[in-house]
Structure formats: C-alpha cells, structure tokens
Amino acid sequence: MKEEDSFWKSAHISPGGGAWVSFWNDCWWPGMILKDAYPRVAAASMFQEAWVSNIVSFESEGVGWDLQLSISLRGGAERERLSLLHYLSLLPLDLITTGPAKLIWNSCSNGGFSVKSMYDTLNNARFHGIIDFPCKVIWQPFVPMKVNAFLWLLRHGRVLTHENLKRRGWSLASMCLLCKAAEENINHLFWSCPFSCSIWNVLQQMVEITGPLHADVAAIIDGWNIHTQVDWKRRFVRGIFHAFTWEIWRERNSRTFHDKSRHWRVIFHKICRTILTWVLASGVLNDDQQVEWLSQMNHLCPLVALRDARSSGFPGFQEEG
Numbered sequence: 001m002k003e004e005d006s007f008w009k010s011a012h013i014s015p016g017g018g019a020w021v022s023f024w025n026d027c028w029w030p031g032m033i034l035k036d037a038y039p040r041v042a043a044a045s046m047f048q049e050a051w052v053s054n055i056v057s058f059e060s061e062g063v064g065w066d067l068q069l070s071i072s073l074r075g076g077a078e079r080e081r082l083s084l085l086h087y088l089s090l091l092p093l094d095l096i097t098t099g100p101a102k103l104i105w106n107s108c109s110n111g112g113f114s115v116k117s118m119y120d121t122l123n124n125a126r127f128h129g130i131i132d133f134p135c136k137v138i139w140q141p142f143v144p145m146k147v148n149a150f151l152w153l154l155r156h157g158r159v160l161t162h163e164n165l166k167r168r169g170w171s172l173a174s175m176c177l178l179c180k181a182a183e184e185n186i187n188h189l190f191w192s193c194p195f196s197c198s199i200w201n202v203l204q205q206m207v208e209i210t211g212p213l214h215a216d217v218a219a220i221i222d223g224w225n226i227h228t229q230v231d232w233k234r235r236f237v238r239g240i241f242h243a244f245t246w247e248i249w250r251e252r253n254s255r256t257f258h259d260k261s262r263h264w265r266v267i268f269h270k271i272c273r274t275i276l277t278w279v280l281a282s283g284v285l286n287d288d289q290q291v292e293w294l295s296q297m298n299h300l301c302p303l304v305a306l307r308d309a310r311s312s313g314f315p316g317f318q319e320e321g
C-alpha cells in the first residue's frame with residue numbers, strides 16, 4: 001500500500017454541496033472510495049468523473065441518487081448496484097449540505113490535521129506491514145534534511161536519472177558518466193557502476209559491513225539494519241549510505257553540468273569527511289565519545305583528520321562549493 005492510500009484510510013472529504021468532489025474517485029465517506037468498493041457499477045457509469053452534486057438530487061421525500069449508468073446491470077453487478085443504493089440511503093441527511101467541501105482528518109477529534117498524527121498513522125501502518133514506509137532507516141536526525149529528502153526520493157525511485165527523464169518524455173541518449181559503459185538508471189548509478197562499486201568496497205571494509213548484497217537500491221535501503229554495540233560505528237553505519245549516495249549524485253551532477261570529474265578515491269575521502277562533519281555538527285556525542293570516534297576514524301582512514309572536518313565547516317554543517 002502506498003502512503004497516499006494510507007492517508008485516505010485516515011481522512012475523508014466532507015462533500016458539502018458536492019461540487020468539486022468526485023463521486024467515484026474521492027474518499028468522501030470514511031475509509032471508502034466508491035470506485036474501489038463498487039467497481040462494476042463504477043465501470044458502467046456514463047460519467048466517471050462526475051461530482052457528487054451531479055449524482056445527488058433533493059426531492060420532496062428526501063435525497064435521491066441517479067447513478068447515470070450506460071447499461072442495465074445483471075447478476076452480481078446488479079446486486080452491487082443495489083448494495084450501493086442501500087449504502088447511499090444510509091448516509092446521514094446532513095452529509096450533503098450547501099457548504100463547501102472540507103477535508104476531515106479522522107485521527108483528531110476536531111477533524112483538524114497534524115503532522116504528528118500523520119507520522120503516527122504511517123508508522124503504525126509500517127509496523128503492521130501494511131505500507132512501505134522505511135522512515136526509521138532514512139530519516140536520520142544527524143543527517144542534513146536535504147540529504148534525508150534525497151534518500152527518500154531515491155528509495156521511491158524519483159531521482160531524475162536518465163531513465164526517469166526518459167519516462168517523463170525526454171529524448172536523450174542515456175549514458176552513465178561515471179563509467180561511460182552503461183545506461184544510467186538508479187540501480188546502476190548507485191550500486192552496480194564500477195565507479196560506485198570501487199568506493200563502496202572500501203567503505204564496506206572500513207566499517208566491516210558484510211551485506212547487503214541486493215541488486216536493488218530500494219531493497220538495500222529497506223534492509224539497512226546493521227547492529228553494533230559501538231556508538232561511533234553505529235552512527236557511521238547509519239549515515240554511510242546517505243553520504244555515499246549523496247556524494248555519488250553530486251559527482252554525477254558535476255560531470256553532467258560542469259564537465260568536472262574526480263577520481264573515485266577523491267569521492268571516497270569526501271564521503272568520509274561528510275559523515276565526520278555530520279556526526280560532529282549534530283552535537284550528539286559527548287567529549288569522550290568524540291575523542292573515541294575521531295581516534296577510530298583516523299585509524300580507519302588516516303587521510304581524514306579533524307582539521308579536514310574543521311575546514312569543511314565544523315562545528316556547523318557547511319556544504320563545500
């Protein structure tokens with residue numbers, strides 16, 4: 001289930017007078033979209049995009065519903081139609097009013113919306129395996145918001161690689177500018193490209209990650225659940241895929257828009273500096289933990305020293321030009 005579907009499990013539209021509210025496609029009754037609940041009747045409708053106000057009529061004996069079907073239904077479809085009319089007859093008389101349509105948020109008693117209630121709803125659905133919402137892996141508090149947002153887009157396949165641009169109608173000759181040996185798509189760019197693999201292999205040795213070995217970036221992100229008892233390493237590991245994909249994307253853009261390219265070893269050191277800066281700037285480590293963390297970092301990657309972090313903006317995060 002997508003986040004959008006989960007959203008409509010938690011909200012509905014109060015139709016008011018019914019104008020601008022789609023009879024078949026909008027969720028104007030809690031937890032139900034009529035097109036999904038009554039598919040055979042919806043398919044027989046002459047006006048798939050009809051507003052509620054096109055279907056409802058106010059008569060002396062009450063509210064009437066003209067479904068405007070193009071054919072006479074039989075069998076199961078007819079029973080479905082009768083069920084829908086029965087359902088409509090049960091709607092509260094004051095549901096259709098002369099006022100404007102309103103969005104009603106089911107999780108709050110006053111019908112208002114809050115981001116926290118939306119987050120709780122999505123997280124609860126994720127916990128029960130109802131939706132695909134890998135928030136715990138992606139939204140890391142010590143990682144800059146723009147990088148978290150980038151990984152979120154990457155997880156949902158929305159990063160504008162050549163493949164995605166072609167899906168949007170762009171006509172272009174696709175070529176990965178990191179290796180110049182394959183077409184550019186998300187799985188190639190961030191995982192199977194030799195340039196990216198060279199970097200990842202060294203990072204993997206540094207933090208002793210033994211997996212994951214999927215060929216699919218979305219599966220890698222979802223499965224990113226590596227445990228360690230060492231605090232500095234846990235933070236490093238949590239942010240490493242953020243830094244890795246972020247710097248790969250920046251290098252790809254540098255080559256695409258500025259015709260500037262750097263060796264993979266340079267990108268590797270940039271990734272190490274980026275993670276170091278994030279962790280230090282977040283202030284989440286006390287002095288002793290910082291000393292331990294820097295000691296371990298310098299041991300694992302001698303070219304990354306504290307002065308590098310300071311020169312790139314320590315203690316606050318500052319992106320290099």
Ligand SMILES: [Zn+2]
Pocket residue numbers: 176177178179180181182188189192193194195
């Ligand atoms: Zn490549």
